Amino acid sequence: MSSQAARLQRLDPADAGAIKALHDVHLAALAADDPDGPPWPARAQAAHLSGAPPLFEPREAWFVAAPGPGPDVIAWYSVRFPDKENLSWAVMEMTVHPASRRQGLGTMMLRHAARRAADAGRAGLTGIIRHGSAGDAFATRAGATKGIDEIRRVLDLRKVPAGTWRQFRESLATAAAGYRLDCWEGSTPDDYVTGIAEMFNTMNDAPRNAEEDPSFYDAARVRRDDEQVARLGGRRWVIAAFRAETGEMAGYTELRVSPDLPGWGFQGNTAVARRHRGHRLGLLLKAEMLELLAAHEPGLERIATWNAAANQHMIAINEQLGFEVSGSPSCFTDLPVAALLPQS
Numbered sequence: 001m002s003s004q005a006a007r008l009q010r011l012d013p014a015d016a017g018a019i020k021a022l023h024d025v026h027l028a029a030l031a032a033d034d035p036d037g038p039p040w041p042a043r044a045q046a047a048h049l050s051g052a053p054p055l056f057e058p059r060e061a062w063f064v065a066a067p068g069p070g071p072d073v074i075a076w077y078s079v080r081f082p083d084k085e086n087l088s089w090a091v092m093e094m095t096v097h098p099a100s101r102r103q104g105l106g107t108m109m110l111r112h113a114a115r116r117a118a119d120a121g122r123a124g125l126t127g128i129i130r131h132g133s134a135g136d137a138f139a140t141r142a143g144a145t146k147g148i149d150e151i152r153r154v155l156d157l158r159k160v161p162a163g164t165w166r167q168f169r170e171s172l173a174t175a176a177a178g179y180r181l182d183c184w185e186g187s188t189p190d191d192y193v194t195g196i197a198e199m200f201n202t203m204n205d206a207p208r209n210a211e212e213d214p215s216f217y218d219a220a221r222v223r224r225d226d227e228q229v230a231r232l233g234g235r236r237w238v239i240a241a242f243r244a245e246t247g248e249m250a251g252y253t254e255l256r257v258s259p260d261l262p263g264w265g266f267q268g269n270t271a272v273a274r275r276h277r278g279h280r281l282g283l284l285l286k287a288e289m290l291e292l293l294a295a296h297e298p299g300l301e302r303i304a305t306w307n308a309a310a311n312q313h314m315i316a317i318n319e320q321l322g323f324e325v326s327g328s329p330s331c332f333t334d335l336p337v338a339a340l341l342p343q344s
């Protein structure tokens with residue numbers, strides 16, 4: 001074992017001090033790499049680092065402490081093992097403090113993660129990098145295969161004149177005639193669980209990486225998702241559209257707000273079932289959400305959304321609402337675990 005590898009410690013999920021130190025590294029890295037991007041809200045990141053089955057997929061995190069006393073961290077990685085689909089993957093996130101880069105810490109952690117992935121029976125180590133970043137150079141050097149591009153867009157609510165969303169909604173009344181909307185915050189109402197499972201399954205129509213499995217939801221998985229959201233802290237707002245005459249759920253959109261980062265909203269899924277497309281429900285749902293947020297989340301300043309570069313329909317909706325590209329695109333990366341292990 002190299003001396004660097006000897007400094008790696010496994011994160012104790014109950015160690016709030018260490019989790020905070022990992023978050024501090026995340027904030028320092030973001031300031032250096034992607035200053036326009038929203039950070040992970042602290043509680044959400046803590047839940048992601050410490051979550052355990054059956055609520056969360058199996059996962060673990062490892063970190064390198066700075067020399068000397070105290071829990072100060074200079075580098076860390078987390079790896080999770082999907083348990084519903086993509087069962088051959090281990091999904092990795094890795095951060096080295098900007099002051100400690102180009103010293104081999106990333107390479108050491110990547111090799112360590114590959115060993116953990118191999119021990120868990122996973123063949124591929126996947127991650128996300130931004131084009132043109134240190135992570136891009138690192139992944140290229142490691143021999144990673146790149147997947148489809150994702151583009152972040154941000155809507156600055158401070159620039160939007162009052163009444164804009166109501167006008168949007170009114171302009172869509174004819175196209176969306178015959179549909180009604182309902183909204184809620186938090187857990188999915190019992191009557192809607194089956195409809196929401198279908199909406200999650202509709203997300204499989206969005207562009208995804210060639211190697212990525214579709215994900216299938218049933219009522220139990222919707223409830224697991226609800227519990228995960230509750231564990232992350234904050235509020236999840238959902239608006240769904242229903243065919244008025246049948247009561248069938250036709251589409252939905254969700255957005256999250258964290259008390260740890262009150263200025264930012266995080267757009268989640270938006271889906272319209274195939275048989276209900278062409279009624280401008282996607283635009284209606286999102287305009288309605290923005291109107292709801294103006295009333296219930298007065299502290300919100302910006303909303304971030306991520307779309308596959310090829311997702312023209314969703315991007316067209318976002319641009320109509322005023323979302324603008326923010327930062328360089330990111331993409332999925334995949335590395336074969338076997339290539340990262342020492343040859344025997």
Ligand SMILES: CC(C)(COP(=O)(O)OP(=O)(O)OC[C@H]1O[C@@H](n2cnc3c(N)ncnc32)[C@H](O)[C@@H]1OP(=O)(O)O)[C@@H](O)C(=O)NCCC(=O)NCCS
Pocket residue numbers: 029033092093094095096097100101102103104105106107108127128129130133134135136137138139141
């Ligand atoms: C990517 C990251 C983890 C690399 O950590 P690191 O400790 O600096 O990596 P290493 O020292 O092991 O670098 C290994 C090689 O990658 C390449 N590399 C890494 N950073 C680079 C950069 N900024 N520019 C060019 N090449 C770079 C080099 O070939 C380097 O070898 P060299 O220093 O001998 O030339 C770090 O920059 C980081 O935390 N970035 C932000 C988060 C991120 O993108 N994570 C990866 C996605 S999960």
